[in-house]
Amino acid sequence: METMFSASSVSVPREAASTFDELSMQQSLLFSDSLKDLRNLRSQLYSAAEYFELSYTNDDQKHMVVETLKDYAIKAFVNTVDHLGSVSYKVNGLLDEKVEEVSGTELRVSCIEQRLRTCQEHFDREGLAQQSLIITAPKYHKRYILPAGESMLGSGPGQAIANNEGLSDHNESNDSKLFQAVRSTMRDSPSSATRRAPSPSPSLKSRYRSPSRRARSPSPSRKARSPSPSPRPGKFFSEKRAVSPLPTSNPLLRSGSLASRPAISNSLSTVKRYPSAPRKSLSMRMPAEKDEKKEDEENTSRSKRFLKALLSRRKSQRDDMLYSYLDEY
Amino acid sequence: MARAGGITNAVNVGIAVQADWENREFISHISLNIRRLFDFLLHFEATTKSKLASLNEKLDTLERRLELLEVQVGTASDNPSIFT
Numbered sequence: 001m002e003t004m005f006s007a008s009s010v011s012v013p014r015e016a017a018s019t020f021d022e023l024s025m026q027q028s029l030l031f032s033d034s035l036k037d038l039r040n041l042r043s044q045l046y047s048a049a050e051y052f053e054l055s056y057t058n059d060d061q062k063h064m065v066v067e068t069l070k071d072y073a074i075k076a077f078v079n080t081v082d083h084l085g086s087v088s089y090k091v092n093g094l095l096d097e098k099v100e101e102v103s104g105t106e107l108r109v110s111c112i113e114q115r116l117r118t119c120q121e122h123f124d125r126e127g128l129a130q131q132s133l134i135i136t137a138p139k140y141h142k143r144y145i146l147p148a149g150e151s152m153l154g155s156g157p158g159q160a161i162a163n164n165e166g167l168s169d170h171n172e173s174n175d176s177k178l179f180q181a182v183r184s185t186m187r188d189s190p191s192s193a194t195r196r197a198p199s200p201s202p203s204l205k206s207r208y209r210s211p212s213r214r215a216r217s218p219s220p221s222r223k224a225r226s227p228s229p230s231p232r233p234g235k236f237f238s239e240k241r242a243v244s245p246l247p248t249s250n251p252l253l254r255s256g257s258l259a260s261r262p263a264i265s266n267s268l269s270t271v272k273r274y275p276s277a278p279r280k281s282l283s284m285r286m287p288a289e290k291d292e293k294k295e296d297e298e299n300t301s302r303s304k305r306f307l308k309a310l311l312s313r314r315k316s317q318r319d320d321m322l323y324s325y326l327d328e329y
Numbered sequence: 330m331a332r333a334g335g336i337t338n339a340v341n342v343g344i345a346v347q348a349d350w351e352n353r354e355f356i357s358h359i360s361l362n363i364r365r366l367f368d369f370l371l372h373f374e375a376t377t378k379s380k381l382a383s384l385n386e387k388l389d390t391l392e393r394r395l396e397l398l399e400v401q402v403g404t405a406s407d408n409p410s411i412f413t
Contacts, residue, residue, distance in 0.1 A: 066352070074359075077359065081362075084370065088373045091373075091377060092377075095377065095381065095384065098384055099380065099383070102384060102388060105391055106390075106391055109391060109395060113394070113398065116398070116401060
């Protein structure tokens, strides 16, 4: 039963296909027959016209001939119209069918083109991704992206991260202590430039803090230093912070104004120190108040004491390293 | 008698004239319909020509696009390194 059903279901499309082919064949045969009839109609009409002409001239019953001619002309005309209508209808149908086929083919071709374009875009995107992966992103030194307050270790590019990762806790603690000391002294001690130019706004305090720390000036101790500086900053920090006799508030004078330490510049007299712009701006951040004179005097006395201590230890190499460290920051 | 002959001649002439008018009417009808048929054939020719021209243009465009696709596919199949 199932096999019969399947056989019948299989045979149905075949029959449909066969019927479709048969129908198309019949239509094409009818079309060709109608075209042949149209072709033969001309000769038939010419022969009929000749016949009726002869019969009209020869026959006595002309009225009958005319009536027969009329009937024949009407029938021939109707037949011609019928043939022309069927032929034109079939031609129109064929043309519409071909136009539809061409439209379908255009749609397929446009679909293929769209697929090809999509593939091309995908290839381009993949190639661009591969090429962009080849390009290495530029790596900047860590000190340029570190926020204020963090330690900046390493002098060359590429060493910052490694040195920072490889440092011990002891070095980090020493470094942070040194920075805190520098910051506190910078806040506490107003320079002479503070009095020259009043600070425009307190917001400059935070703006000029990091450049003043980063600003470098050729220090005399650094210039007169031997050409063998400490190769490892981490090592240098550990040694320096462990042995340094200077108080933590001493680095203030290194970053202070020029007028606050005339003794050291005169005594060394190797290279003249010029106050850099960040230092000026650092001094500008402090408000010019009159009640700070006492603090200034205390600071000047303190700085003099510190400078004396520095002069006593001027020739020591560790002090040179300290100066170099202070110049770097 | 003469009157009757004249009347019959007049009737015959009238019948002949009427038949002539009928024939003329028939011929005018036939010619009018043939002219309409000719107009239809002209219109059919024009529409069929335009349709065939548009079909030909579409086929030309399709042929060029297919040739382009063939060239692109041939180029892509000749260089298998593109797909790797």
